[in-house]
Amino acid sequence: MTGVISISPNSGISPDSQQVRGACPHDCPDTCALITTVHNGIAIKVQGNTEHRHTAGVLCTKVSRYAERTHHPDRLLFPLRRAGPKGSGRFERVGWDEALKDIGAKLRAIATQEPEAILPYSYAGTMGLVQGESMAARFFHQLGASLLDRTICASAGGEGLAQTLGGRVGMKVEFFAQSRLILIWGSNSIASNLHFWRLAQEAKRAGAKLVCIDPRRTETAEKCHEHVQLRPGTDTALALALMHELIVNDWLDHDYIARHTLGWEGLRERALRWSPERAGAVCGIGRDQIRSLARDWGTTRPAAIRLNYGMQRVRGGGNAVRAVACLPALTGAWRDPAGGVLLSSSGMFPVNNSALQRPDLLAGRRPRTINMSTIGDDLLRRGSAQFGPKIAALVVYNSNPVAVAPESSKVVAGFAREDLFTVVMEQFQTDTADYADYVLPATTQLEHWDVHASYGHTDVLLNRPAIAPVGESRPNTEIFRELARHMGYTDPCFGEPDQSLCRQAYGDKVDFELLLAQGYATLPVPDAPFALGGFPTPSGKCEFFSERLARQGLDGLPDHVPNHEVAARADARYPLAMISPPARNFLNSSFVNMRSLRDIEGEPLLEIHEADATPRGIASGAVVRVFNDRGEYRCKADVSHRARPGVVNGLGVWWRKFGLDGTNVNQLTSQKLTDMGRGPVFYDCLVEVHAA
Numbered sequence: 001m002t003g004v005i006s007i008s009p010n011s012g013i014s015p016d017s018q019q020v021r022g023a024c025p026h027d028c029p030d031t032c033a034l035i036t037t038v039h040n041g042i043a044i045k046v047q048g049n050t051e052h053r054h055t056a057g058v059l060c061t062k063v064s065r066y067a068e069r070t071h072h073p074d075r076l077l078f079p080l081r082r083a084g085p086k087g088s089g090r091f092e093r094v095g096w097d098e099a100l101k102d103i104g105a106k107l108r109a110i111a112t113q114e115p116e117a118i119l120p121y122s123y124a125g126t127m128g129l130v131q132g133e134s135m136a137a138r139f140f141h142q143l144g145a146s147l148l149d150r151t152i153c154a155s156a157g158g159e160g161l162a163q164t165l166g167g168r169v170g171m172k173v174e175f176f177a178q179s180r181l182i183l184i185w186g187s188n189s190i191a192s193n194l195h196f197w198r199l200a201q202e203a204k205r206a207g208a209k210l211v212c213i214d215p216r217r218t219e220t221a222e223k224c225h226e227h228v229q230l231r232p233g234t235d236t237a238l239a240l241a242l243m244h245e246l247i248v249n250d251w252l253d254h255d256y257i258a259r260h261t262l263g264w265e266g267l268r269e270r271a272l273r274w275s276p277e278r279a280g281a282v283c284g285i286g287r288d289q290i291r292s293l294a295r296d297w298g299t300t301r302p303a304a305i306r307l308n309y310g311m312q313r314v315r316g317g318g319n320a321v322r323a324v325a326c327l328p329a330l331t332g333a334w335r336d337p338a339g340g341v342l343l344s345s346s347g348m349f350p351v352n353n354s355a356l357q358r359p360d361l362l363a364g365r366r367p368r369t370i371n372m373s374t375i376g377d378d379l380l381r382r383g384s385a386q387f388g389p390k391i392a393a394l395v396v397y398n399s400n401p402v403a404v405a406p407e408s409s410k411v412v413a414g415f416a417r418e419d420l421f422t423v424v425m426e427q428f429q430t431d432t433a434d435y436a437d438y439v440l441p442a443t444t445q446l447e448h449w450d451v452h453a454s455y456g457h458t459d460v461l462l463n464r465p466a467i468a469p470v471g472e473s474r475p476n477t478e479i480f481r482e483l484a485r486h487m488g489y490t491d492p493c494f495g496e497p498d499q500s501l502c503r504q505a506y507g508d509k510v511d512f513e514l515l516l517a518q519g520y521a522t523l524p525v526p527d528a529p530f531a532l533g534g535f536p537t538p539s540g541k542c543e544f545f546s547e548r549l550a551r552q553g554l555d556g557l558p559d560h561v562p563n564h565e566v567a568a569r570a571d572a573r574y575p576l577a578m579i580s581p582p583a584r585n586f587l588n589s590s591f592v593n594m595r596s597l598r599d600i601e602g603e604p605l606l607e608i609h610e611a612d613a614t615p616r617g618i619a620s621g622a623v624v625r626v627f628n629d630r631g632e633y634r635c636k637a638d639v640s641h642r643a644r645p646g647v648v649n650g651l652g653v654w655w656r657k658f659g660l661d662g663t664n665v666n667q668l669t670s671q672k673l674t675d676m677g678r679g680p681v682f683y684d685c686l687v688e689v690h691a692a
């Protein structure tokens with residue numbers, strides 16, 4: 001088998017071991033190349049591939065323990081059928097045939113009446129193109145099930161970026177090492193984008209200045225030269241004030257603006273209304289800090305922004321990304337490979353989604369679309385002319401909605417419905433699996449084939465199975481192939497094996513033989529993609545003004561859109577803003593059940609500034625009640641310099657069953673949506689905190 005690395009006699013690895021090339025499946029911009037060492041059919045070690053430039057032989061703490069996760073004693077090993085009330089977690093073992101037959105019969109019965117009453121629910125438990133939406137999408141398209149709007153992470157920012165630059169495109173990440181100024185904006189790189197941080201460190205050693213823009217004093221903020229600790233949801237005000245300073249000091253690239261941008265006059269007028277004084281008052285930072293940041297951005301070459309999705313989980317998230325994405329065009333930063341902005345590179349991958357997902361199987365039907373971010377409300381909705389049929393069946397894979405979706409009390413009530421038929425494909429007994437009628441055991445990345453894009457670099461990666469499926473677990477694809485058979489689907493596409501799906505993902509756009517041999521292939525992306533304009537927008541320019549937004553009746557220019565929930569009055573019932581960014585040793589809710597990683601995180605904590613803790617009589621280690629109209633969540637307080645006054649940080653995303661009172665931070669978040677992209681607003685949430 002190619003792609004298996006032969007072991008040299010001096011490698012220290014015993015000769016009955018093998019090393020297999022793979023890819024990290026997790027929802028992380030780094031998409032690392034993995035090398036798994038297998039001994040007698042057991043994965044004993046997972047390491048970073050030293051040959052892959054971006055991985056550089058380094059993995060994060062979480063995935064360097066992937067062998068432990070794969071062979072974890074709690075892995076789901078065989079299909080389970082519910083044997084107690086929903087949510088009780090009581091199940092009995094059943095055979096695959098029996099489970100698939102019953103699931104097929106139940107889905108068929110619903111589909112005969114109303115196929116749209118069936119809803120797939122999935123996200124990025126694996127980012128693989130094959131174990132994600134390939135066979136699964138084919139199955140649901142053939143069925144005519146409701147479509148899922150996959151908004152829970154990035155759709156506001158993705159839409160903001162598309163309206164400005166034309167898609168999920170930007171700088172090539174490797175060039176950050178050569179930048180002289182890097183703004184790390186809404187991102188805790190050390191925790192969630194480690195390999196970018198390595199490049200930022202290289203730049204720093206070569207004399208670059210690093211600035212972190214984040215309401216939380218993260219480990220990344222501490223290691224930057226400067227920390228702009230603004231209030232959540234005020235990034236557009238800051239960006240407009242930076243533009244104000246660029247204009248009044250004439251730190252502009254007039255030639256770049258004239259040739260490669262659209263809507264400058266309007267943006268100029270808008271920005272001139274945002275003095276550093278006005279923005280400072282909105283952002284809760286000093287005007288001098290804004291002035292000096294503008295001077296840095298206006299006078300340093302090359303200058304780059306690493307934007308991340310943390311800053312778009314508020315009402316104005318789309319506008320915020322738009323405003324920030326305008327900054328490089330104003331100064332002509334794009335002219336240099338080490339200048340510009342990177343939020344996501346995923347739009348640069350030529351993935352053949354229609355081959356993988358086969359939307360043609362809908363055969364002219366146009367099912368409704370359900371937004372995954374409002375699953376709580378939607379599961380509780382009755383059938384109506386406007387909504388369509390009540391949701392009668394839910395098939396969950398690659399996601400843990402009971403833990404990660406906003407306003408958990410409603411999500412839980414929805415999943416607990418006795419008249420809802422729920423199938424959950426999982427590796428572990430998650431909070432969501434507890435509510436299933438059937439739990440089907442899924443393979444991990446070490447046990448199946450896949451092929452990957454990335455949202456933080458521009459290499460395609462292939463993942464080979466290193467070991468046989470653990471227990472009776474099966475790849476998602478295999479489960480959907482089998483379900484298709486039980487439903488009587490005869491289209492040949494339901495017989496295609498995973499290796500052909502891997503080939504179809506890029507067709508002839510990527511050399512599959514190279515992927516097989518090397519495990520990765522680099523896309524041919526120009527070093528400075530927008531040095532001469534050529535943005536993938538309708539106008540080919542960086543669109544300060546978006547005609548498409550204006551046509552939707554929205555503001556064509558970026559503007560500050562205040563949070564849904566702003567603590568305006570001193571007597572407000574919920575005076576504290578709460579954000580819930582990811583914990584370093586978890587990946588969303590993945591890895592929370594691994595003891596060794598959970599021990600590093602300790603327990604669910606709420607970081608609170610001394611100025612908010614003292615008047616409430618709260619000390620570090622005390623149990624607190626965090627509450628608002630949506631619910632209450634108990635955890636321990638950490639009186640910490642990481643929190644800014646007025647803002648508390650509830651690090652996520654814990655499994656509810658590991659919480660002090662069987663809930664997590666999403667008990668408090670709302671199902672309100674963003675200005676663009678129909679995204680969730682996890683970090684736009686007011687609470688009050690009391691000592692318990």
Ligand SMILES: Nc1nc2c(c(=O)[nH]1)N[C@H]1C(S)=C(S)[C@@H](COP(=O)(O)OP(=O)(O)OC[C@H]3O[C@@H](n4cnc5c(=O)[nH]c(N)nc54)[C@H](O)[C@@H]3O)O[C@H]1N2
Pocket residue numbers: 027028029153185186187188189191192193213214215216218231232233234235308309310311312314579581582583584585586587588589683
């Ligand atoms: N270790 C680890 N890595 C991860 C994840 C994880 O859970 N754990 N999650 C993965 C996922 S799903 C994603 S989408 C990516 C990206 O994940 P992101 O959500 O971008 O995660 P972070 O890098 O932590 O960046 C969020 C940062 O934004 C800050 N923030 C919150 N509100 C605001 C605001 O209004 N303005 C600004 N400027 N900053 C704000 C938070 O304090 C936090 O430090 O990371 C991935 N990587």
Ligand SMILES: Nc1nc2c(c(=O)[nH]1)N[C@H]1C(S)=C(S)[C@@H](COP(=O)(O)OP(=O)(O)OC[C@H]3O[C@@H](n4cnc5c(=O)[nH]c(N)nc54)[C@H](O)[C@@H]3O)O[C@H]1N2
Pocket residue numbers: 025027122123124125126131152153154397398399400401404405425426427428430442443444445476580581582587588589590652653665666669682
């Ligand atoms: N409060 C708050 N909530 C948040 C966030 C936040 O910052 N704060 N972040 C949000 C963001 S950015 C995101 S992306 C979402 C993430 O939400 P999800 O995409 O649901 O991510 P995970 O919680 O990691 O759950 C993924 C599940 O998929 C399973 N899985 C992994 N691989 C496979 C496979 O091959 N087959 C099957 N069948 N299952 C598999 C894993 O075991 C895991 O339980 O959460 C969101 N929720």
Ligand code: SF4
Pocket residue numbers: 024025026028029030031032059060061062063064194195587
């Ligand atoms: S989670 Fe991110 S940093 Fe960790 S191994 Fe995967 S891709 Fe690399």
Ligand SMILES: [Mo]
Pocket residue numbers: 027152153154
């Ligand atoms: Mo995400």
